[in-house]
Amino acid sequence: MEKEIRCPYILFKIAGSLYCINSKYISTIVQLPNYSTIPAAPANVTGMFKYRNEVIQMLDLRVTFGLKSISDECRDFEDMIDARKQDHINWVKELERFINEGGSFHLATDPHQCALGKWYDSFKTDNLTITNHLRKIEEPHERLHLAADEADRCKKDCENCQREECLYKILKRAKEESMPTILNLLDQTKELFRSTIYKEMVLILDGIRWGIVVDEIVSVEELDTIAGRDQDPMVSHCSYINQVMESPKSEDLIFELNTKSLSAKLKELEAAY
Secondary structure (H helix, E strand, O other): OOOOOOOOEEEEEEOOEEEEEEHHHEEEEEEOOOOEOOOOOOOOEEEEEEEOOEEEEEEEHHHHOOOOOHHHHHHHHHHHHHHHHHHHHHHHHHHHHHHHHOOOOOOOOOOOOOHHHHHHHHOOOOOHHHHHHHHHHHHHHHHHHHHHHHHHHHHHOHHHOOHHHHHHHHHHHHHHHHHHHHHHHHHHHHHHHHHHHOOOEEEEEOOOOEEEEEOEEEEEEOOEEOOOHHHOHHHHOOOOEEEEEEEOOEEEEEEEEOHHHHHHHHHHHHHHO
């Protein structure tokens, strides 16, 4: 009797969770190429592209699982960054009002308490390119927020400095140095996220001219089934999940795609349009 050949699994991420599919079902993996959308196609059919003289249709697993598409998530992220840019444009306007008109300063002076600072402090990623880039924001962002305290001290201690000249220099640094630097870095952040975080991959299924779109490929390795989890009620109620697996390299649960259900879904989609 021939020994069964074990094929490794392809691990990938969907909205932060780990999934896998046996590599024997996959012919190749490519970055999401330029593609054509299909008129009147279901929302989870991304489109189609030509690969090695075959037309490959793509199934978006995020949308299939009822999650937000990565393009929508990217758009939401860019909208958030644009909002943080506007926050700091408004912050400098408030600084100018405070310097010229007096009264109280009404916005955050602590760089960790504004919306950008809170997002920055809570954001986590294993992507070193993103991490190194975001570190560049720290210093100019902190320097900008300190300008409000500097202006306040200058106003209260004007006997020991040239008050008008001092305040002018504080505002000039904020408007012409710190703020433009922050705005430029935030624009670069959008570009980096689009090219590194929101860069989907396509696993082309063997023999059926369909590809499944995933967030990113994590690894190719052998996995073990977690004993007793194949009968988990939560798993059995999801037709797209076959079983729960684990890797010695990660503590996270890994959900194996049910290839039979997936194939049935693809046939259903083809029949629908």
